Structure formats: structure tokens, C-alpha cells
Amino acid sequence: MATSLITYATVVFPLHGGDVRAPSAVFEQIFEVFLLLGTAVGVVVVAYTMYHALKYRDDGSGTDPYADKVERPEMGELPTGGTGGRKVFYSFSISAIIVVSLIAWTYSQLLYIEQGPDPAQEEALEIDVEGYRFGWDFIYPNGHTANTLRVPQDRVVRLQVTSTDVFHNFGIPELRVKTDAVPGQYTSAWFTANETGTYAAKCYELCGSGHSLMTTDVVVMPQDEYEAWYNGTEGSAGSGDQPAANGTATESTSLGTPTAGDVATTGGAPA
Incomplete structure (x- = not known):
């Protein structure tokens, strides 16, 4: 039924190149997405690094400003506490979701380039x-x-x-x-x-x-x-x-x- 409707629409309202995305537009879109995502990741990573570098920097006083807030492990002692690896898990999961989604989206765009806009092939x-x-x-x-x-x-x-x-x-x-x-x-x-x-x-x-x-x-x-x-x-x-x-x-x-x-x-x- 859907195929018949598409075929009928193509005959009655023929599709031309102005109705479909050109390959150049698709490649430009892929480039822009990678550029924006790469820039966003770079900004977050640099900002996070600079924040912690400034917050936990040595102020030259020779004293530990967090001595009364945390318990430092002694030499040979395994550290305790922390978040149990939740930060690593969250960061890895989010990164994996972003990467897999980006790969799937890029593949779909390249598949469109490979196959062409099927309804428009009538014209x-x-x-x-x-x-x-x-x-x-x-x-x-x-x-x-x-x-x-x-x-x-x-x-x-x-x-x-x-x-x-x-x-x-x-x-x-x-x-x-x-x-x-x-x-x-x-x-x-x-x-x-x-x-x-x-x-x-x-x-x-x-x-x-x-x-x-x-x-x-x-x-x-x-x-x-x-x-x-x-x-x-x-x-x-x-x-x-x-x-x-x-x-x-x-x-x-x-x-x-x-x-x-x-x-x-x-x-x-x-x-």
C-alpha cells in the first residue's frame, strides 16, 4: 500500500533534484556534525581539566588544605572510599552511546549517497x-x-x-x-x-x-x-x-x- 502511494505521488508530483539532498549537501552536513561534536568534546575536556588543575593546585603554603576532609592513604596502603568506579562507568557509557550513534548516523548518510534517492529515480x-x-x-x-x-x-x-x-x-x-x-x-x-x-x-x-x-x-x-x-x-x-x-x-x-x-x-x- 505504501509503495503504491509513493509510486502514485511520484507520477503525479514528479520529484526533481531540487526535492532531494545533493551529495555535496550530505557531505557538508557530516562534516559540520563532526566539527561541532568534536569542538564540544574538546571544550568540555579542556574546561574540566583546567577547572581541576586550578582548584587543586599547590598554593605554595606547604599544607594540605583537604587534610581535615579526606583520609590520605599511607605508603603501601590501598586507598579506600571513592565512588566505586561510577564516574568511569558513566563516562564510558556516555562515550560509547555517542560514538555508536555517530557511526550509525554516518553509515545511514553514506548509504543514502550509495543508493541514491529512490523515488526521484523516476525523473x-x-x-x-x-x-x-x-x-x-x-x-x-x-x-x-x-x-x-x-x-x-x-x-x-x-x-x-x-x-x-x-x-x-x-x-x-x-x-x-x-x-x-x-x-x-x-x-x-x-x-x-x-x-x-x-x-x-x-x-x-x-x-x-x-x-x-x-x-x-x-x-x-x-x-x-x-x-x-x-x-x-x-x-x-x-x-x-x-x-x-x-x-x-x-x-x-x-x-x-x-x-x-x-x-x-x-x-x-x-x-
Whole structure:
């Protein structure tokens, strides 16, 4: 019943990227929680230490100000009294609860990153990514292939990433998306961009002499502009996009391994 309601709601009120948390927002939240909790623990520990260091400091008088309040053990005598280890038990229990809760919460957030926002997948934009030495091909649902990744703002984008030659790793640092590009296999990743602009996609797997030049642009466009651009690519194999800023990527209509001429154009021979 619940699944049917979710499916119905998804069809009637389609979810877009603006309705889900972006991976970048999730990682920022994890960082903020760890930062605040670490700061709070540090303040408590330092304050507790300084309080006792000042309260029980030696005032230089040579006398014990607590001689009439406590019974000091003699040499070789086991100390008595105290709280029976209750302070240790309480402090250990509280610490364990905090640590276990933090681990469970962090795991749930990372699981969300791994699986993606399931209801929103009905409206996700599926793009195939193929890495080669030393560039990237982006294949859209209509068959259009480009070297520059263009995506709409506030829309879930799912990437299916592979490689045509050696191991690569596709990553967009500012959008917190990263996945391996393995020859003969597909790995998936997703993201949503809440702000328009141009971001950099890079290879994070040492793949040869042109590895450092294997970058391209990721252009996040307003949805109406993206739809106009996408409609203009209908039935076209090439994109008409300009090569990436570093000049390493060229327009390609072939999904195979680059030829010798391609390698020369992209800035280096295979390692």
C-alpha cells in the first residue's frame, strides 16, 4: 500500500533534484556534525581539566588544605572510599552511546549517497560516460555524444561510467561525485546541482602520460535552457560543443578506443 502511494505521488508530483539532498549537501552536513561534536568534546575536556588543575593546585603554603576532609592513604596502603568506579562507568557509557550513534548516523548518510534517492529515480536523467586516454565521452538518451557534460539545474543525474581502454576514475569535486571507470564494466554514480555554473570533471586514476590533462567541463544550465539545447541535439551524433578548456578533449562520434591520431590530438601517447 505504501509503495503504491509513493509510486502514485511520484507520477503525479514528479520529484526533481531540487526535492532531494545533493551529495555535496550530505557531505557538508557530516562534516559540520563532526566539527561541532568534536569542538564540544574538546571544550568540555579542556574546561574540566583546567577547572581541576586550578582548584587543586599547590598554593605554595606547604599544607594540605583537604587534610581535615579526606583520609590520605599511607605508603603501601590501598586507598579506600571513592565512588566505586561510577564516574568511569558513566563516562564510558556516555562515550560509547555517542560514538555508536555517530557511526550509525554516518553509515545511514553514506548509504543514502550509495543508493541514491529512490523515488526521484523516476525523473532521473541517465547519461553514459566513457573514459579513454585522455578524455571523456558523454552519451545522452537520444544518442547525442559530447565531450562537455551539460545537465539541468535541480535535476537528479545518474551516470553509468565505463572505460574503453585502461582504468580511469571520473570525479566532479565540487559536486562530490566520484566513481571508477573500469574497462568492460559499468559503475554508477548520481548527483544533483542546485546552482548553475561550470564545474571541472577530472580523472583520479593514474592512466598515462596525459592523465593530468584529462579534464573537461560540467555545465549546469537552467532547466529551460537545457531543454532547448537538448532538443537541438535530437538526431545528431556530434555535439558541436567546444573542446574542454585544456584542449584535451575532442568531439567524437566513435565509442571505440582512440586512434593514434586521436591520441596525438588529446595531448600524449599512452603510457
